[in-house]
Amino acid sequence: MADGVPVLLRRLQQVERAVRAAVAQRRESDPQPDDPFRGLYLSDEAVDAALAATREPFAPWPGSAAPSFSSPDRLATLTRAAGLTPLDEALLLVALAPDVDSRFEQFYGYLNDDVTRRRPSIGLALRLCGLPEAAAPARLRLATGAPLIDLALLRVDSPDRPVLSRGLWVPDRVGGWLLGAGAPEPLLVGLAEPVEAYGPPPPGAAALGRALERAGARLAYLREQPGGSAPALAAAALHDAGWNALAVDLPRLAADPQPAELATVLVREAVLTGAGLVVGPVHGGEPWPVWSRLTGGRVPVLAYGTQPWDPAWTAVPPVQVDVAPLSGAQRAEVWRAALPERLADGLDPATATAQFVLGAPAIRRAATVAAQLAAAACEPVDATHLRAGARTQNAAGLERLARRIVPEVGWDDLVLPAPTLSLLHELAGRARHRDRVLREWRMRPGGGRGHGVTALFAGDSGTGKTMSAEVVAGSLGLDLYTVNLATVVDKYVGETEKNLERIFGEAAGVNGVLLFDEADAIFGKRSEVRDAHDRYANIESAYLLQRMETFDGLAVLATNLRANLDEAFTRRLDVVVDFPIPDEAARRALWDRCLGDRVPRAPDVDLDFLAAAFELAGGHIRSAAVTAGYLAAGAGRPVGMAELIGAVGREYRKLGRLTLASEFGSWLPQALG
Structure with missing residues (x-):
């Protein structure tokens, strides 16, 4: 037998002793203890005995002190919050009684003349409240439109029965709350959670709080700009107006199989806890029943999203607030x-x-x-x-549309002319100070212009454009996101714009550098319209022009063919950086940098000859250095000139260039080998 079983048996013996004491106490007050039909019917004597008895606890549990219970007057609080009438209170108490005192199950079974129906019917509830069953105004208090039903404080079952015989019951959450319990509604786990307003109040919180408190506003829409804090602003405004805040995941609510029913439970939870609802983010596809249930006026609802408010969403116009980013x-x-x-x-x-x-x-x-x-x-x-x-x-959505690169290089890894490096530093400085220049000093006002920074990196392949973008991102502490054109360009009309909009939309909520490699493929020049293809191509370019101007992030366009870019794009760029082919001194530095400190070098390595003889861009030099490393590792010796020249020869063949003796000199056999 397991070690814990005897202990468990001894504890169960305590339960048995408590049951024996309860049975003895019951037999002392039971008028018919030996009735063989007990439980199948209720005699008059049994009902009289139940009326005479009380539901006091049985004998105290051995070795334990009775817990103390507090019973706050939450019924009065609920009456004020939900706008209940005295009749509503009475009906609620009639339905709640079996959940508080189990004797009422017997009473209602007796009065319903059906021992199996242990909850009050509508007819019985009305009669207990001193009203005739046919009283239409009273019956309306148990119909749609009345707070007891609209807030799900009271449920009506058996809709197939006649109205008067339908049963009434109080949901567990409502009964528990009235008795002082603090456990939240289980249906709302993962969907809604309380929000505390702490830290400095966001700008605009006080004004919105006054609108809620003094003007009696019950619906507001907070349009959030990137970097804004709409949920924090909403929570602070609610707390200023004397409400708690309950944050609601609106997409999850709208995706529920029964969103309207769940929205009712949300409003009920807000009424019970004295909270307003912070609902979002709004996408515009939420079903009408959700909005109609949430915006019934019982509690304040502060919705937020990034798109404009559509008046068709609700019958009640909201207070609209633009939530700007923090300074x-x-x-x-x-x-x-x-x-x-x-x-x-x-x-x-x-x-x-x-x-x-x-x-x-x-x-x-x-x-x-x-x-x-x-x-x-x-x-x-x-x-x-x-x-x-x-x-x-950073949101993960952009990673589905672009490849994320964690920067691992710095300024010391770049081998570029001083003017090019200066422009790269200027680009990083613009990213650091754009808030002060564009928002605080308002040096780009009006016109719906964004607060982003865009740059063009132009130069031949291998001149360091992508690496420079990585260095800029690393110096700012940001990730680099490289857009894959295969996920953008689509043969169907309008799909390319939709793909780009998704990328720009996701990038607006991400603190990173967005790199469009081979940008001329999608940022090309507009042409004269000769057929439908030209017309739609020009529409695509026009869309990109407009979208680039409203972009709020940091974007870099890299191209090998600057002349192919539309001049209108160039005007909208903040920085244009040209990457020249490296000169001889730069090539020597590149060879030395690409070989690094860890690669063993043979004594015959001549970097001066490599730099003077071969006009290669940095990317090709890096590729040749890696190839030489593989050749040396395969031969089991340090990297020497034979490996380096052989790697250069392979690089020439990749580029379609001739291996001439005038360039390779005495090393030509190694280049051809």
């Missing part, structure tokens, strides 16, 4: 509030994370991650930790 100073305040006494000395979180457009909830989550990373390293939170935490708040 740099406001973000710094949230960072400091989330990381008290944990920041490294002299660290300004606003400067370290200026390139990240995050709302207050995202900053608090990022701060938690940053604190965990710093604690794991036994260090105070520095800029690296802050940026790593901020990157964890």
Whole structure:
């Protein structure tokens, strides 16, 4: 026998003793203890005995003290919140009685003249409230449109029965709440959760709170810009107006098989807890019953989303509020509030994370991650930790449309002319300071223009365009997302624009650098319209022109054919960087950088000859260096000139170039081998 079984048996013996005591107590007050038909009917004597008895506890449980119960007057609170009448209260109490005192099961079975029907019927409830069964105004209190039914405080079963014989019952959540229980509604787990308003209140929270408190507004729509904090703003406004906040996942609610029924449960939970609903994000495809149930006026509903409000969604017009991103100073305040006494000395979180457009909830989550990373390293939170935490708040949707690259190179890895490097630094600086220049100083006002930064990297293949984009992203602490044109261009009319819109839409909510490689394929020049193909191609280009101007992120267009880009795109670019073919000094530096410090070199390696003899771009030099490494590793010796020349010869053949003695000199046999 297992070790725990004897202990369990001894505890069950305590249950048996309690049952024996209860049976003895019952037999003392039972007028017919030996009735063989007990439970199948109720005699007058049994009902009289139940009326005379009380439902006090049986003998105290051995070795345990009776718990203390508090019974707050929640019925009065519910009456005020739901707008119940005295008759509504009476009907609710009649239906609740069997859940509070089990004797009422017998009473209702006796009065229903059916021992199996232990809940009150509508007719019985009306009569117990002193009203005739045919009283139409009273019966309407148990019909659709009345708060008891609309808020699901009371349920009516057996719809196939005549009205007066339909049963009434109170949902467990309502009965438990009236008795003082605090457990939330099980149906709402994962769908709705309370939200606390903490930290600095977002801009506009006080004004929206006044609209809720003084003007009696019950519906508001918060249109959120990238980096805005609509849920935080809504929660703060509700708390200012004296409401709790209950955040609702609207897409999950709309996808439920019975969304209208679940919306009713949500409103009931808000009424019970004195909360307003923070609902979103709104996409516009939610079914009408959801909106009609949520916006019935019982509780304030603050919806949020990124698209404009459609008046057809609800019959009640909402208070509309635009939620702008937090300023740099406001973000710094949230960072400091989330990381008290944990920041490294002299660290300004606003400067370290200026390139990240995050709302207050995202900053608090990022701060938690940053604190965990710093604690794991036994260090105070520095800029690296802050940026790593901020990157964890990127949505995953863009990764389905573009390839994410975690930058692993820095400025020292670039071998470029000084003017090109200067423009790259300028691009990084624009990304860091765009909030101050474009939002605080308003140097790009009007016209629906975005607050993004766009750049063009133009140059031959292998000149360092992609690597430079990675370096810029790494210097900002951002990830690089390379757009795959195969997922964008579509042969069907209009599909390319839809694919691009999905990419731009996802990128707006991601703190990263968006790289369009071979951009001339989709950002080409508009042409004269000669047939339908030209017409739709021009529409595509016109769409891209407009979308680039409203983009709020950081985008880089890379092309080998700058002349193929439409001039209208060039006007909308912030920085244009030309990547020239490296000169001899740059090529020598590239050869040295690509071979690195870990690769063993033979004494005959002549970098000066390689740089002077072969006019190759950086990408081709890197490819040749890797090939030489494989050749040397296969031969089991250090990298020497034989391997390097052989690798260059292979690179020439890939490029379709001739291997001439004038270039290779005495190394020509190795190049041809």
